[in-house]
Amino acid sequence: MSVAEAAALDDATLVARSRDGDMRAYEQLVRRYQGPMYRLALRIVGSTGDAEDAVQDVFLTAWRRLGQLNDDRAFIGWLYRTTTNQCLNVLRKRKPHADTELDEHESPAPRTRPDRAVEVNAQLDALQAALRGLTPEQRACWVLREVHGRSYDEIAEAIGTTQQSVRGRLARARAQLAEVMAPWR
Amino acid sequence: MAVTSDYVLPCGRDVEEVWEAIDLSGEHMRSCPHCGAVRESLLVLREATAEMVREEVEPPFDLVSRVMSAVRADVRRSDVVPLPGDGLARISTRAVAAVLRYAADGVDGVRARGCRVVEAPESTGMDPVIEVELSIAITAGQVTHQAYDEVRRRVLAAASARIGVRLARLDLVVSDVLEG
Numbered sequence: 001m002s003v004a005e006a007a008a009l010d011d012a013t014l015v016a017r018s019r020d021g022d023m024r025a026y027e028q029l030v031r032r033y034q035g036p037m038y039r040l041a042l043r044i045v046g047s048t049g050d051a052e053d054a055v056q057d058v059f060l061t062a063w064r065r066l067g068q069l070n071d072d073r074a075f076i077g078w079l080y081r082t083t084t085n086q087c088l089n090v091l092r093k094r095k096p097h098a099d100t101e102l103d104e105h106e107s108p109a110p111r112t113r114p115d116r117a118v119e120v121n122a123q124l125d126a127l128q129a130a131l132r133g134l135t136p137e138q139r140a141c142w143v144l145r146e147v148h149g150r151s152y153d154e155i156a157e158a159i160g161t162t163q164q165s166v167r168g169r170l171a172r173a174r175a176q177l178a179e180v181m182a183p184w185r
Numbered sequence: 186m187a188v189t190s191d192y193v194l195p196c197g198r199d200v201e202e203v204w205e206a207i208d209l210s211g212e213h214m215r216s217c218p219h220c221g222a223v224r225e226s227l228l229v230l231r232e233a234t235a236e237m238v239r240e241e242v243e244p245p246f247d248l249v250s251r252v253m254s255a256v257r258a259d260v261r262r263s264d265v266v267p268l269p270g271d272g273l274a275r276i277s278t279r280a281v282a283a284v285l286r287y288a289a290d291g292v293d294g295v296r297a298r299g300c301r302v303v304e305a306p307e308s309t310g311m312d313p314v315i316e317v318e319l320s321i322a323i324t325a326g327q328v329t330h331q332a333y334d335e336v337r338r339r340v341l342a343a344a345s346a347r348i349g350v351r352l353a354r355l356d357l358v359v360s361d362v363l364e365g
Binding site: 039 | 226
């Protein structure tokens with residue numbers, strides 16, 4: 001199978017093949033979704049090391065549980081749920097004082113773009129800092145909805161709560177974030 | 186659906202209402218300083234959020250290979266059969282094979298060669314059952330048909346006494362005859 005052929009395969013095909021023990025098919029799935037899952041994990045846990053560990057655990061768990069997935073097309077939603085859960089567990093286990101040891105989130109490569117771009121980047125940094133002021137569940141709700149565009153239904157399932165509660169957490173998260181962003185008006 | 190948040194403004198509206206009407210230019214929104222200020226903050230938030238969506242932080246280059254190493258190791262580990270109990274303790278089929286080969290080696294004139302161990306379909310965590318195919322080399326002149334019964338007896342005993350699994354089926358294959 002050439003790389004081009006493999007790249008063209010849809011999720012459901014790759015999931016079905018992976019379930020039969022095809023590790024090459026599974027590797028394609030990992031390649032396809034490691035980016036979004038890593039970014040989600042990084043935004044929720046805030047440190048690159050924990051995000052990497054979480055994503056690695058998620059894909060290993062997913063491999064082991066492929067047999068339990070009823071609908072091959074549901075793989076991506078299931079990944080989002082598992083990653084969110086894994087990240088919230090990491091945060092629950094973390095000692096309270098460890099929050100001060102978080103990375104300065106990824107500010108990849110020095111940002112050298114001038115003027116307006118500098119301001120935008122500074123706003124992004126401020127937003128990343130503000131996210132750390134939310135509770136883990138609020139942060140997960142907000143990131144899943146506003147950055148990854150997941151549905152309320154999916155988020156409720158990922159967090160283990162109701163849609164109503166997700167909307168409540170989102171509202172509080174948004175209000176709190178807006179307050180922190182106020183100096184940038 | 187409006188969600189009442191704890192962030193009520195002095196004008197009686199809350200932040201979420203301002204968010205929902207952020208692109209509408211109603212009379213209140215235009216004239217109310219509280220709503221106007223919150224709207225400005227929400228616009229900044231919206232802009233920064235869009236930037237976050239565009240931001241492509243890439244995972245470490247070796248993440249895929251780390252995941253796949255873990256998957257491969259897991260596949261190797263899954264070559265196991267349960268030990269009696271709650272079904273959580275497992276033993277690798279290779280370890281089982283080593284014990285059974287050793288048991289067969291105890292019979293004079295018999296050398297165990299290959300030993301393939303699989304979990305039997307009826308096996309459960311409470312009552313683990315295995316099926317085994319054991320190939321042996323025998324030394325010509327030393328082995329009688331009683332020796333095969335002895336191999337069978339010892340292998341069965343080792344499975345239950347040394348490992349704790351029931352041996353439901355033992356296929357014994359003489360794969361070689363050595364000169365005595």
